Amino acid sequence: MTDLAALAETIRRHEAAQGQPISRLGYFCAPFRPGEGPFSDRVIKVYRGLRDDAALDRLAAAHDDYVAALRETGVPLPETAFHLLEGDGPRVPVIVQEALPETALMRPRMQAEGLESTLEMMEAAGQVIARFWNAADRFETRIGFHPSIRNFAVLDGQAVFYDTFPPLIHYSREEMGRMLLLFSDKRLMRLIGPLMRARVTGIQDEWYSAPETLVGLVGSACRLRPKHAQAYLDWGRDFAERAMPRWAEEAVAGMQAAPRLPGYWTGFRKLLGLQGEPNL
Structure with a gap:
């Protein structure tokens, strides 16, 4: 199970250090891979938070269904997890995915x-x-x-x-x-x-x-x-x-x-x- 507190701290440190994203395309976000720590073998994708809790809950359920559907149809996919991180403001969608070479x-x-x-x-x-x-x-x-x-x-x-x-x-x-x-x-x-x-x-x-x-x-x-x-x-x-x-x-x-x-x-x-x- 993902340690959400450690995940939040990893994101906070990355943002504080203004680390470089591993992709600059990022229409929805700029993914990054931590250089060290418990998520150093993962790519982290942080999306915009929303104040609409119902929309976020629907998004989380849809993401779980979509990952399951991709796997069911035979689409190879890295280990992928979706989280809604709590903070001072609205919940923030975060995807944590096994890093590929x-x-x-x-x-x-x-x-x-x-x-x-x-x-x-x-x-x-x-x-x-x-x-x-x-x-x-x-x-x-x-x-x-x-x-x-x-x-x-x-x-x-x-x-x-x-x-x-x-x-x-x-x-x-x-x-x-x-x-x-x-x-x-x-x-x-x-x-x-x-x-x-x-x-x-x-x-x-x-x-x-x-x-x-x-x-x-x-x-x-x-x-x-x-x-x-x-x-x-x-x-x-x-x-x-x-x-x-x-x-x-x-x-x-x-x-x-x-x-x-x-x-x-x-x-x-x-x-x-x-x-x-x-x-x-």
């Missing part, structure tokens, strides 16, 4: 390794995507998946997924759109986001579409290694036919050329100063 993170590996190796990693990640969607019908609730390259590590040929926030289960499209604003770590997004609520809400749509998650993975690879784009497109079309036949027609249609990010999302990224770093 930085040398296994898929995004930097995709940038540095040869074509054959990157295709092997794409296959490993694709198999996780296919397993999830081929099994997702068993859940009688709205459920999604965000399998971007930056949310995977590849260990011994197996892709491991590690992004469980926000928990993409139970929430309606409108509720998830509000959550994207409510929990954003970027104050600017919380200020201007409500003015563009429809576009912010649309960010999530890919996560709830089986073919679009595959197309999104291929699009990311094409942007990372444009000189290999044709090889990734060829792989993606073949993979859709053999591993995701129910969605192959739509997925293949989306991979006739290198997929591009929606203009509104690239605009948000530039506005918020987000870079394509691993979002541990």
Whole structure:
């Protein structure tokens, strides 16, 4: 069982020392790994606190359900725990997750390794995507998946997924759109986001579409290694036919050329100063 007092002290020391996060992307937070102490083998993700206790309790329950659903569908996931830390102010959501070797993170590996190796990693990640969607019908609730390259590590040929926030289960499209604003770590997004609520809400749509998650993975690879784009497109079309036949027609249609990010999302990224770093 997690020592919550020790966890709170670890977070307090990190904030006091203004330690460096291990990822700068952090749309929702900047994860960190303590250099010493009882959580030195863990990545800690601290989110914005809320004064709405009912919403926080619902979030905690949804996260537990989502982790269970990911495991049930065969998605490899590090040991992951969700906590609501008590303090002087509102309760604060915190995720504590088993740390993965930085040398296994898929995004930097995709940038540095040869074509054959990157295709092997794409296959490993694709198999996780296919397993999830081929099994997702068993859940009688709205459920999604965000399998971007930056949310995977590849260990011994197996892709491991590690992004469980926000928990993409139970929430309606409108509720998830509000959550994207409510929990954003970027104050600017919380200020201007409500003015563009429809576009912010649309960010999530890919996560709830089986073919679009595959197309999104291929699009990311094409942007990372444009000189290999044709090889990734060829792989993606073949993979859709053999591993995701129910969605192959739509997925293949989306991979006739290198997929591009929606203009509104690239605009948000530039506005918020987000870079394509691993979002541990």
